[in-house]
Structures are given as C-alpha cells and as structure tokens.
Amino acid sequence: MSFRSLSVGGANLVPFPGRTPGATAAHRDPLPVLIVLHQESSTPGRVGNALRALGHRLDIRRPRFGDPLPDTLDRHAGAVIFGGPMSANDSDDYVRREIDWIEIPLREQRPFLGICLGAQMLAKQLGARVAPHPDALTQIGYYPIRPTAAGHTLCPDWPDQVYHWHREGFELPTGAELLAEGDDFPVQAFRAGHAFGFQFHPDVTYAMMHCWTTRGYDGFGAPGARARHHHFADRAVYDVVERAWLKQFVDGWLACRPVLAQAAE
Template identity: 85%
Template sequence: MSLRTDRFGSAEVVPFPRRTPGAVASETQLPVLIILHQESSTPGRVGNALRALGHRLDIRRPRFGDPLPETLDQHAGAVVFGGPMSANDSDDYIRREIDWIEIPLREQRPFLGICLGAQMLAMQLGARVAPHADALTQIGYYPIRPTAAGHALCPAWPAQVYHWHREGFELPVGAELLAEGDDFPVQAFRAGNAFGVQFHPDVTYAMMHRWTTRGYDGFSAPGARQRHHHFADRAVYDVAERAWLDHFIDGWLTRRPVLAQAAE
C-alpha cells in the first residue's frame, strides 16, 4: 500500500526542539528500531549518537527473516539504512519494507531513511526512484546546499557530505526539500516527522575503510571519487558532518508527533 498525501504541504517548518539540560524525556526510555540490509552492516555513527542519548537499539534485518513491528508504539523512532540493493528490486523484503514505512507515516512517529532508506521512503510516498540519466554516481564527498527550510529546521549543515549511490529520487508530492545537490537534486527532505537523506552521515572511519576496500570496483563508475580522495576529503569535511548529525538526531527524536500535539 502506498501512502500518497498532500497533508505535509501545510506543515510549518520550525526549528528542531532542543532537549532541556538534565531532563530525560519518556521517549528516551524506548528503543529505536534499526533496519539493516546486510549481515555485516552496523548503524555506525547514527547508532553511536542514539546510544549517547540513552536509547537502546532494536536491530532487525528483514532480508534475513526478522519481522517488523505492526506499530511503533514501543519505539522512539525508526531508521532504515542503506545497502547495495535498489528500492526498485523485486525482492520480497524490499517490497515489505517499502509497504511497512506506511506505519511510521500514519502514526507520525520519528522516521529517518538513509540512502536506500530515503529512496524507500520516497517510493512509499509515490515518488520515482531511478539512476541518473547520464549514468552518473556519487561515491565520495560531494557538496550539498541546504534550502531555507533546511536552515530553519537545523542550522550549520556541512558543505560536503559522504555519498555512495547510483540512484536518486524525485521530491515526493507535499514533501519539503531540505537540501539539494547538482547531479542528484534531492539530497534531504521532510514529510511530517519522516526524513530522508541521500547521503551517509552514518559512516565511521572504519566503515569507510571497509566500503572503499570491498566496493573498489565502484570507483570506475562515472562521477565516482577515487579512494584516496575519500580519506583526504574526510579530514576536511567530517567534523562538520558529525556535528550536524548529532544536532539532527537529537532534534529528530524530540520532535513530537503532530497528532499528539493537536490532541492537547
């Protein structure tokens, strides 16, 4: 089932709420659902940021038979990570994950899709996911430009962020564009309490070593940066990307569901 709606278009973009020093919200007692796509995958720096805020991680791999919850009532939020597969693949677990995203959208729970996860979110919202018309890829660091809505929501975006993808996606109808790029225009967007980012703020230094070793054949693709540029650029841009991620994750989880606010 695909949830196509324009209800997000009227939502006002406001800054993420800041956590009160010393206060522990009840949401922090709930685990965050983590959806991974390979046996060796980890939540990386996103997982580190969530643990630092006091959250346990409920890690599930639907590709290998793990079930997904029928509600997020027992979770503070959900993160769907990336992987080498495509949101256009016909595998059953891909279809099930895309359909499952309807649950956090309907319940207006905090949801974050990273790379493949963002493409799945876009597809659930009715947008097209496809390779670049000129077969370009983004493998390495590339610049992004936050929009006015992106600045209003979360200041101090990094100038360049880490990517590893061959496909991009359209902006879903009614969604708010938060950051844009050149070859792949939609880099970050918001639909209610759901967010999608095309880039990889989750990648740690160790993960970069693994990806650039196991995925070495990707460097021959049009637009890809060579391996040594990944590490040279990380030395320049990673501090800003890590600081942005910490601020984003905190604000994303303290953002209260719209329905709960309306009921007060």
C-alpha cells in the same frame, strides 16, 4: 499498502522543537529506536552511536534475513532504515515489505529517518520516482550539498560536503519540503512531516569507510566516482562538521515524538 495520500503540507514543516537539557536522562528507560539494516555485516554506525549517547537502546532488525517489522511504533522512539547495495526498485519481497511498512511511522507520525536506500524507500512510499542518473553518473565519495532556507531553519550548520555511495536518486515527493539540494542528484534531503530522507551517508564511521572502500573498490570506475584516496583526504576536511551536524539533527529529530508517545514511557 501505500501512504501516498498523506498530507505533508506546510503545517507540519516547522523547526525542530527544543529539547530541555537532560530531558532524555530524566526518563528511566527511554524507548528503543528501531534500526533496519540490509546486510549481515552492516552496523548503524555513527547514527547508532548518537542514539546510544541519548540513552536509547537499538532494536536491530534485518528483514532481508527473516526478521519481522513491528505492526506499530508505540514501543519505539522512532525508526531508521539504512542503506545497502540493493535498489528500492528491486522486486525482492523484503524490499517491497519495507517500503510498505513505512506507512506505519507516517500514519502514526513517529520519527522516521531513511538514509540512502532508506530515503529512496521513503520517496517511493510517498509516490516519487527512484531512478539512476540519466547519464549513468554516480556519487561515491564526498560531494557538495546546499541546504535550503527550510533546511537552515530546521537544523543550522550543515556541512559543505557529505559522504555518498549511490547510483540512483529520487524526485522530491509531492508535498514534501526540500531541505538540501545537490548538482547531479538534486534532492539530497527532504522532510515529510516527522519523516526525513537523506541521500547521503552521515552514518559512516572511519572504520566503515575503510571497509566500503576495500570491498566496493569496483565502484570507483563508475562515472562521477571519487578515487579511494580522495575519500580519506576529504574526510579529514569535512567530517568534523558533518559529525557535529548529525548529533544536532538526531537530538532534534527524536524531540519530534508525539506527546502521547513520550507520556507512555
């Protein structure tokens, strides 16, 4: 199943709607957010923290280990597919099922966020190519991004550099709006209606960074990768802005929910 015929033209590309202060608290039981993770030890990190702070429960699923995905998002406020060491090009059944499943939030126009692998899955669902850098470059550590005019309109105060851990990138899907760009991997953030894809990792907490840089030490020898000590030195410089930007993004992202979904609560 594919959703490549989806119209994601300029009519959908508008700034986040404003959220009335206390609007989330006004709902006695906000809908949960679907969380898709790819390893037994994975967590939703800072994205999960931001969602919980808004009053949302987390419905955590791991399709890789047999968890099903819902047939509709009528009972969810939105969905997030996180990263992992696998590739969106892998032939594993759960990888293909997740890519196909993204058709549901796209068709139902529900808030969807893909982070790193999740963004690559979204790009593939929309018909874009996912591939390694032609010179085998990687991004492991902090790297600069440049928000576009559309990115600034949507959500101001982007960080100058953000955290990455990936060996592949993706093209901008046809009809999608580029929100942030980079050098070696040009597409860093994009929007297609209510769906967003980030090549970078705003979800990574300090504890997660310790874990990744310990277990993933073999990645530091890859072309373009930053040495481990730079990860923590750069975090001290860039993380405060990235954390504040993420909170602002998550709040506006969930405010994109259709009126009918909100009324259902």
